[in-house]
Amino acid sequence: MPVNERFGLDDVDRAILEHLQRDGRTAVAELARQVNLSASATADRVRRLSDAGVITGYSVTVDPESVGYSVTAFVRLAYPSGNYKPFNDLVTATPEVIEAHHVxxxxxxxxxxLARSMRDLERITGRLATLGGITTSVVYSSPVPSRHITPA
Incomplete structure (x- = not known):
């Protein structure tokens, strides 16, 4: 199924997505109880949602500060070229870049x-500035750090 094609979701699919976004480690038997289906029917639904590309994976959320990253920043880059290979190469080689959006x-x-310190942020932004003009905004706090997706 093409990624951009809208997938028809019913109320059970929506409930499955809500529960799995809250806890992706929920066992199928427990998920089945929560959505009032049999375990096999629930497993089939999860498989169908995965096959259709609605569920794209499962992950763990890590607190950046607990693993040494005390600074979060957003860097806006004015990239003067249509050749995106240097950009892709640089962000691939920079593990502190955790998201990049073409806008x-x-x-x-x-x-x-993510950076370990302001000096570390300076090093990272210096590398990004080799590609074009940058503007950096340091995050004070994140009142909405992440939100679950509710199907439209």
């Missing part, structure tokens, strides 16, 4: 960066 407007990319 409209004066800037071409918005990049989320």
């Amino acid at each position: 409209t407007g004066a800037d071409c990319f918005i990049i989320k960066v």
Whole structure:
């Protein structure tokens, strides 16, 4: 199924997505109880949602500060070239870049960066600045750090 094609979700599918986004480690038997289906029917639904590309994976959320990253920043990059290979190569080689979005407007990319310190952020942004003009915004706090997706 093409990624952009809308997948028809019913109320049970929506409930499955809600529960799995809250806890992706929920066992099928427990998930089945929560959505009032048999375990086999629930497993089939989860498999169908995965096969259709609605569920794209499972992950663990890690607190950046607990693993040494005390600074979060967003870097806007005005990239002057249509050749994105140097950009892709640099962000691939920079593990502190945890998100990169190609956007409209004066800037071409918005990049989320984690750094160990302000000096470390300076090093990372210095590397990104070799590609074009940058503007950096340091995050004070994140009142909405992540939100579950509710199907439209």
